[in-house]
Amino acid sequence: MIDIKELKTRYSEIKKNIADRYMNVDLDKIIQDQDRRAELLLEVENLRARRNENASKMKGKMDPETRARLIAEGKALKEELAGKEAEFSAVDALFQAEARTIPNYAHPKAPVGKEDKDSLAVKFHGEIPHFSFKPKDHVQLGESLDVLDFDSGAKVAGQKFYYIKNQLVILQMALERYAMDIVLKHGFTPFITPDIAKEEILQGIGFNPRGEESNIYTIEGTGTCLVGTAEITLGGYYQNTILDKSQLPIRMTGLSHCFRREAGGAGQYSKGLYRVHQFSKLEMFIYCLPEESDKFHEEILSIEEEIFSGLGLAYRVVDTATGDLGAPAYRKFDIEAWMPGRGEAGEYGEVTSTSNCTDYQARSLNIRYRDDDGKIRFVHMLNGTAVALSRAIVAIMENYQNEDGTIRVPQALVPYTGFDLITKK
RNA sequence: GGAGAGAUGUCCGAGUGGUCGAAGGAGGCAGACUCGAAAUCUGUUGUAGUACAUUCGUAUUACCGAGGGUUCGAAUCCCUCUCUCUCCGCCA
Numbered sequence: 001m002i003d004i005k006e007l008k009t010r011y012s013e014i015k016k017n018i019a020d021r022y023m024n025v026d027l028d029k030i031i032q033d034q035d036r037r038a039e040l041l042l043e044v045e046n047l048r049a050r051r052n053e054n055a056s057k058m059k060g061k062m063d064p065e066t067r068a069r070l071i072a073e074g075k076a077l078k079e080e081l082a083g084k085e086a087e088f089s090a091v092d093a094l095f096q097a098e099a100r101t102i103p104n105y106a107h108p109k110a111p112v113g114k115e116d117k118d119s120l121a122v123k124f125h126g127e128i129p130h131f132s133f134k135p136k137d138h139v140q141l142g143e144s145l146d147v148l149d150f151d152s153g154a155k156v157a158g159q160k161f162y163y164i165k166n167q168l169v170i171l172q173m174a175l176e177r178y179a180m181d182i183v184l185k186h187g188f189t190p191f192i193t194p195d196i197a198k199e200e201i202l203q204g205i206g207f208n209p210r211g212e213e214s215n216i217y218t219i220e221g222t223g224t225c226l227v228g229t230a231e232i233t234l235g236g237y238y239q240n241t242i243l244d245k246s247q248l249p250i251r252m253t254g255l256s257h258c259f260r261r262e263a264g265g266a267g268q269y270s271k272g273l274y275r276v277h278q279f280s281k282l283e284m285f286i287y288c289l290p291e292e293s294d295k296f297h298e299e300i301l302s303i304e305e306e307i308f309s310g311l312g313l314a315y316r317v318v319d320t321a322t323g324d325l326g327a328p329a330y331r332k333f334d335i336e337a338w339m340p341g342r343g344e345a346g347e348y349g350e351v352t353s354t355s356n357c358t359d360y361q362a363r364s365l366n367i368r369y370r371d372d373d374g375k376i377r378f379v380h381m382l383n384g385t386a387v388a389l390s391r392a393i394v395a396i397m398e399n400y401q402n403e404d405g406t407i408r409v410p411q412a413l414v415p416y417t418g419f420d421l422i423t424k425k
Numbered sequence: 426g427g428a429g430a431g432a433u434g435u436c437c438g439a440g441u442g443g444u445c446g447a448a449g450g451a452g453g454c455a456g457a458c459u460c461g462a463a464a465u466c467u468g469u470u471g472u473a474g475u476a477c478a479u480u481c482g483u484a485u486u487a488c489c490g491a492g493g494g495u496u497c498g499a500a501u502c503c504c505u506c507u508c509u510c511u512c513c514g515c516c517a
Contacts, residue, residue: 038475045475045486052486055498059443067497074497242435242472376472 001100001364007031017105020112020322025101033095040088047081100203104360106322107294107331113321119334120321125305126314128338128346129399136405137341138397139272142168144405145424150272160262160277167422171396171409172280172389174416176255179282179307179387186303188253188284193233195257196224201236204365206328206357215260230254231383234285235361242376243369249288249296253386256281272394274342274349279390286382287367290359293330293380297356300384301333304352307387311410313395314338316348329355337395346398351391354384 007014008031018025054074058067111120142148147168153161164172184190202209202216202225209216209225217226227233234254243250258281262270273279284303286296301317308315320332332355336348359378362368368376400408407422414420 041486042475048487049485051497055443058497071497076497078497 002102002104002360003363004034004099007034007099007102013105014102017103017322020106021103021325021327022114022323023101023103023327025103027102030095030098030102033091033098037088037091037095040084040091044081044084044088047077047084051077051081100364101327103325103327104330104358106325107356109319110325110331111319111321114323115321116324118321119324120319121316122319122333123317124314125309125316126312126338128314129340131340131401131403133403135340135346135398135401137271138394140341141397141401141405141407142272145407145422147422148273158277160275162273162276166425167417167419168393170417170419171413171422172393174409174413175387175389175392175396176280176282177416178310178413180253180255182307182310183253183282183284183303183386186251186299188251191230191234191252191254193227193230193254193256195227195259197227197232197236198224201239201365202227202232204239205232205235205361206326206364207232213263215262217259217261226259227256228260229258229281229383230256230283231285234283235381235383236365238287238367239365241367243287243367243379245289245369245371248369248379249286249292252285254283254285256283258388271342273390274394276390279388281388282386284354284384284386287362287379288382289369290377290380293356293358293382296380296382297331297333297354300354300382301335304335304354304384304386308335308337308351308392310412311392311396312412313399313410315351326355328357328360330358330360331356337391337399339395339398340401341394341398349391349394351388351395352385354382356380356382 002014007027011027011031015027018027051074054070054077058070058074062070111118113119139148139150143150145166145168147164147166149163149165150161152163180190196219199209199218207216207228208214209218216228219225233256234252237252238250258279260277262275262277284300286300288296305315305317315335315337318334318336320329320334325332332353334350334354335352337351338346339349340346342349358380361381362378367379367381369379371377396410397407400410402408405424409417409420409422
C-alpha cells in the first residue's frame with residue numbers, strides 16, 4: 001500500500017494516478033474515513049490514559065473506601081473504553097481495507113492509457129521469421145508430435161490442464177536450466193520456493209485471494225492459497241524484517257509452479273499453452289535501496305532480454321500503460337516474443353514481465369532497512385520473469401517448426417537437451 | 426497423527442497480577458584512560474502511532490509469538506491458534 005500520511009499531502013497526484021489507471025477508487029471517501037478514524041483513535045487513547053492513571057493509583061495500600069471508589073471509576077472507564085474501541089476498530093478495518101485499494105504511484109515516464117494498445121513498444125529485437133509454408137500453432141504441432149496432450153489434461157484435471165510428454169519434457173527442463181544459468185551468472189541466489197502461501201502474504205504482495213474475479217486458488221479452511229508466481233513467496237521471504245543496509249541489494253531467483261484460475265480466460269488469444277491453470281516459472285526478485293530501484297529494473301529487463309535473445313527469438317519490449325499496470329507496480333516492462341501461430345499471421349505474445357513495485361509491497365509486508373542515519377526505511381521490491389516455461393515453449397515451438405512438423409531445438413539449448421530436433425517418437 | 430517442553434528487546438537470558446518497556450549479561454554507539462589498540466571504567470542504546478512544539482523536544486498510546494478472554498489493573502491467570510524443540514508413530 002501507499003503511505004497513508006500522503007493521502008492529503010499528495011492528494012491531487014493520487015487522484016490523477018487513480019484516473020490514469022482507470023481505477024474506481026473513491027479517495028474522498030477514504031480520507032473521510034481516515035479523519036473519522038483519527039478522531040476515534042484520539043478518544044480511545046485518552047480513555048486508555050485515564051484507565052492507566054486510575055489503575056496506577058491503586059498500587060499501594062489504601063483505605064477500603066478509596067479503593068472501592070477507584071474500582072467503581074475503573075469499571076466505568078472500562079465500559080466506556082470497550083464501546084469506543086469497538087467503534088474504532090470497525091472504522092479502522094474499513095479504512096485499512098479502503099487504503100489498500102489505492103494503487104502505487106506511477107513512473108512519470110510510464111505511458112498513460114487505458115489498455116494494452118496504449119502501451120509503448122520501446123524496443124524491437126530480431127527478425128520475424130518467414131516461412132515458405134503456412135506455420136502451424138503450437139497446439140497442432142504439439143499434438144501431432146505427441147509431446148502435448150490437452151485432452152488427457154482435461155479429463156484428469158479439467159479444462160486448461162495439460163500433459164507435456166516425450167522430448168518436450170526434456171526441452172522444458174533444458175529451458176529451466178538454461179535460464180537458471182544465465183540468472184546465476186548475474187549474482188542471484190537460487191531458490192525452489194513453496195507453491196503455497198498464506199493469504200496475508202498474497203495480500204501484501206498485492207494479490208486479492210478472494211472474490212469472483214480473483215485469479216487465485218484458495219485452499220479451503222487453511223488460510224492458504226496456491227501461488228500464482230514465486231514473486232509471492234520470494235516477496236514474503238523477508239516479511240517483518242529490518243535488513244542491514246549492507247545486505248542490499250538482495251537478488252533472489254525462485255523456481256515454482258504457478259497456479260491461476262483464469263476464470264473466463266478462454267478464446268483464441270488464450271489458446272493451448274498460452275494461458276493455462278498451471279505452469280512452471282523461474283522468477284527474479286530484488287530488494288534494494290529506494291534510489292536504486294530504477295537501475296535494478298533495467299538490470300532485470302536486460303537479463304530477460306539476454307535469455308530471450310539467446311534463444312534466437314524475435315521480440316519487442318513494451319513499456320506498460322498505466323491502465324494495465326496492476327496496483328502494486330510503479331512501472332512495468334513486458335517482453336513480447338513473436339509467435340507465428342498466434343492470430344491470423346502471427347503476433348507478439350507476452351513472455352516476461354518485470355515490475356518495479358517501489359515501497360508499495362514493502363510497506364504492507366513491513367520490510368525495511370536501517371539507513372546510514374540510523375533511520376529505518378522501506379526497501380524497494382522488484383520482480384521479473386526469467387522464464388515462464390509454458391509461454392517460452394509456445395514461442396520456441398512455433399518459431400522453430402519445420403514444414404514436416406518437426407521442431408528444431410534452439411542452439412543455446414542443445415547442450416542441455418542432448419538432441420537438436422523434436423520428432424514424433 | 427500422539428505425548429511433552431518452549432516462544433521475552435540486536436543476541437543470550439530473568440521476571441511473585443500493580444513499583445515492568447521490562448533485571449542481568451553480551452553486542453552496538455559515545456566518552457575517559459592510551460602514542461594507538463586490547464583490557465578496564467562511565468554513560469547511552471527497541472519499534473510504530475497520536476497531540477502540542479516543529480530547533481535538542483514534551484506528553485501520551487500500543488507492542489514480551491498471534492488472536493480472544495478474566496481483572497480497576499496482564500509479560501505474568503484462562504482459552505484458541507501459529508511456530509520451534511524432544512520422544513513415539515508413519516513415511517519419499
